[in-house]
Amino acid sequence: xxxxxxxxxxxxxxxxxxxxxxxxxxxxxxxxxxxxxxxxxxxxxxxxxxxxxxxxxxxxxxxxxxxxxxxxxxxxxxxxxxxxxxxxxxxxxxxxxxxxxxxxxxxxxxxxxxxxxxxxxxxxxxxxxxxxxxxxx
Amino acid sequence: xxxxxxxxxxxxxxxxxxxxxxxxxxxxxxxxxxxxxxxxxxxxxxxxxxxxxxxxxxxxxxxxxxxxxxxxxxxxxxxxxxxxxxxxxxxxxxxxxxxxxxxxxxxxxxxxxxxxxxxxxxxxxxxxxxxxxxxxxxxxxxxxxxxxxxxxxxxxxxxxxxxxxxxxxxxxxxxxxxxxxxxxxxxxxxxxxxxxxxxxxxxxxxxxxxxxxxxxxxxxxxxxxxxxxxxxxxxxxxxxxxxxxxxxxxxxxxxxxxxxxxxxxxxxxxxxxxxxxxxxxxxxxxxxxxxxxxxxxxxxxxxxxxxxxxxxxxxxxxxxxxxxxxxxxxxxxxxxxxxxxxxxxxxxxxxxxxxxxxxxxxxxxxxxxx
Ligand code: FES
Numbered sequence: 001x002x003x004x005x006x007x008x009x010x011x012x013x014x015x016x017x018x019x020x021x022x023x024x025x026x027x028x029x030x031x032x033x034x035x036x037x038x039x040x041x042x043x044x045x046x047x048x049x050x051x052x053x054x055x056x057x058x059x060x061x062x063x064x065x066x067x068x069x070x071x072x073x074x075x076x077x078x079x080x081x082x083x084x085x086x087x088x089x090x091x092x093x094x095x096x097x098x099x100x101x102x103x104x105x106x107x108x109x110x111x112x113x114x115x116x117x118x119x120x121x122x123x124x125x126x127x128x129x130x131x132x133x134x135x136x137x
Numbered sequence: 138x139x140x141x142x143x144x145x146x147x148x149x150x151x152x153x154x155x156x157x158x159x160x161x162x163x164x165x166x167x168x169x170x171x172x173x174x175x176x177x178x179x180x181x182x183x184x185x186x187x188x189x190x191x192x193x194x195x196x197x198x199x200x201x202x203x204x205x206x207x208x209x210x211x212x213x214x215x216x217x218x219x220x221x222x223x224x225x226x227x228x229x230x231x232x233x234x235x236x237x238x239x240x241x242x243x244x245x246x247x248x249x250x251x252x253x254x255x256x257x258x259x260x261x262x263x264x265x266x267x268x269x270x271x272x273x274x275x276x277x278x279x280x281x282x283x284x285x286x287x288x289x290x291x292x293x294x295x296x297x298x299x300x301x302x303x304x305x306x307x308x309x310x311x312x313x314x315x316x317x318x319x320x321x322x323x324x325x326x327x328x329x330x331x332x333x334x335x336x337x338x339x340x341x342x343x344x345x346x347x348x349x350x351x352x353x354x355x356x357x358x359x360x361x362x363x364x365x366x367x368x369x370x371x372x373x374x375x376x377x378x379x380x381x382x383x384x385x386x387x388x389x390x391x392x393x394x395x396x397x398x399x400x401x402x403x404x405x406x407x408x409x410x411x412x413x414x415x416x417x418x419x420x421x422x423x424x425x426x427x428x429x430x431x432x433x434x435x436x437x438x439x440x441x442x443x444x445x446x447x448x449x450x451x452x453x454x455x456x457x458x459x460x461x462x463x464x465x466x467x468x469x470x471x472x473x474x475x476x477x478x479x480x481x482x483x484x485x486x487x488x489x490x491x492x493x494x495x496x497x498x499x500x501x502x503x504x505x506x507x
Contacts, residue, residue, distance in 0.1 A: 046482040052214035079213030080477055082206060 001105070001136040009108055009131040012036070015073065019051050022137045027104060029133060030055065030087055032073045037087040038135045040102040043078045044092075050101065052079035058093075076101075105136040157493060158241035159480050160501035162441045163345070163398050163469035164234070164283070166276050167209075168249045169225035173275065177267035185260055193254040194320075194351040202349070203363035207475045215473030223473040227279055234472045235282060238480060241498065242507050243472075244284050244311060245272055246345050246398060253290045253316035254348045262296040265289060269304055277309060284505065286312040286343055291328045292320050298334055305338050311505040312396065314343040318350030323377045324384025332386055336393040341439070341504055344377060345398040346370040374400035375408040378438065382412060385425040387433040394504060396439045399471060403446035406460045409434050435462060439504060441469035442496065443478040451486040463492040467501045 006020040012031040019028045019041050026041040028051045041050050053076040057069040075093070076085045084093045090103035111130045168174050175183050195202065207213060209222050215233065217226035224230065235243060247268050255261030265288040272285035287304040289297040297315075304310050313335050321327065323344070335342045347370070353359045355369040356376075374397050387393065412430035420426065440461065448454055458466070471477050480497060488496065501507065 046477075046479040048212070049214055052212075054213065080475060082475065 003107075003134050003136050005114070005132050006135050007133045009036075009133055012133065015055065017051050020135070022135060025137065027135060027137070029106065029135065030076075032087065036106045036108060036133050037074075038104040038106045039076075039085075039087065039090055040104075042101075043080065043083065043085075044099055044101055045078065045081060045083055048078050048080040050076055050078065050085075053077055053085075054079070055087075056084070107134045107136075108132065109134055156239075157497055158239050159468060159497050160505075160507065161238075161240050161243045161470045161472070161480075162396070162467040162501055163246050163443060163471050164230075164240075164243035165224045165248060165472065165474060166227075166230075166245050166272070166283070167222045167224040167247075168271070169221040174250070174264075174267050174271055177270040177274075178263055182260060182263040182267075185257075191251050192256045193251050193349065194256050195254060195349040197349075202359065203366045205363055206367075210474050212473050212475055212477055227276065230472070231280065234470070235280070238470075240282060242282050242284055242501070242505075244501075244505065245276055245286060246314070246343075247272065247286075247288060248345075248347060251348060252288055253318075254350065255290075258290070258293045258296065261290050262293065262300065266300055266303075269300065269310070273307070273309060284309075284311045284507070286310060286314040287340070288314050289331065290319075291315045291323075291331050294327065294330045297331050301331070301334055301338070305340070310340070311507070312341045312343040313338075314345060316348065316350065317344050317346050317373060317377065318348060318352065318354075320351060322380035322384070324380035324382070324386050326384070329386070329389070332390050332393055336390045339392075339506075341394040341396050343396045343398055344374075346373060346400045370400055371404045375404050378405075378408060378434065379412060382430045382433050383423055383426070385423070387437040388426055388428070391437070393437060394439065395437055396441065396467065396504070398441045398469065399443060400440065401444050401446055402440040402442065402461050402466060403457060405434070405440065406457065435465065439465055439467055439500065441467045442483070443469045443471045444476045445478055445483045447485055454484070454486040458486070458488070458492070463488075463495045464500055466496045467504070468497045 004022050006022065006029060007018060012018045012029055014031050017028050017030040019026050027038050028041040030037045032055060039050060043050055055073045056075050056077045057072040058075050060068050074087050076087055085091065085101050086093065090101035092099040108131050111132060114132055211223035215223035217229040219226055219229065234240065250264050252261065252265055252268060255264065268288055276283045277285050287301055287310045289300045291297050301313055315331065332342065354366050355372060360366050378397065381387065381395065409431045416426065416430050446454060446457065468480055470480065
């Protein structure tokens, strides 16, 4: 897997997302609760663009009348038929064995680290005070 | 991308495909602003709309009884960047739907303003007239791919017939749409004059699910959740198919063509098997039927595919299509609604080339004379 610098952390607002073309694929990177998640921008059901998904909480009910919300903002609700996927690994909640969105490892590294490593990209205006979002594809 | 849904058959299917333009039998345009429709409404009804608004035959005024999954039941990506509700911007519809999916024709199905549920029948008829004119002026005239349907609520047959005549003279409508949840079951004789006229004009009768009549949406009353209500669309269709067939509509009007829109098709086999079996036992109660119910279903009814049934095993969908018959099915997307079907991915079972041609194009072309 190759590592690709796709954005500065500040390019993707908290609670928002951005789509990047990486190796011919549209990859959507979400910024949720200070973490970044990268997924293929295509729902495995009928292909809806996941960048338009709602970021929702996991809602469970141990018994009728009792509701619990957890993992706020970490579940994607497809913009078409509403299937839900876990942003962390692309897993679906209704049929986790069969249905999955492809997810990619994401890392955030500071410009300083990048400058030292193999990623001194002439094409990137690396300023050491910035952090960068790196997707492995 | 092989780690997305396990669907090995689709690859073969894509490889076998030759270019096929799609006829989409269920596209929903919406009214961008009230002023757009007011220009087609007589002053008297404009004032009525402003003063009294809509009064429906349901216990829920000015709203729907259930949350409907997403705002305006729309795909979250279908809101036009220029503002206005989903389905209201022709350019955006072209860009998002008609062009990329290579839609040859889209049959318009208007649901705005609760057209068929107005308690005041005269006001309802005025709105239907206005929307019929608006469909041409705002859609068909601007994009020849988009074909209009004559909306004619059947609970006042005199109004309905007058509207059908008026529009038929214009000659640009491809179908006559009536209310799926009228005051009485659709097979009742009070509605027959409409069926007679549709047969004479050679226009299919379209029955698009949705809206509310004066009755609860299920035989068991008003359900608690949208998911239950959504399920009831199929029961409503099954009830209306039963009523039309058993009351003798196809027998009496052998050239009438009836299209069930947005009801899916998974319920058809069992509804029909049951009708046939009951007919064997009770034929003396309905001696006006000369053939078994399934024969009428297989000859005079068509069904649009969305929302397509998705059994866990593809082979079950396969048997369903075979039983219903590829020549009974018409592809529909339901754009821009949340349960939209994408013609490229909706059928999770392979179709033969002949089946594809029929379902995605040929059947609709013949039925609507396109
Ligand atoms: S396309 Fe995502 S749930 Fe159907």
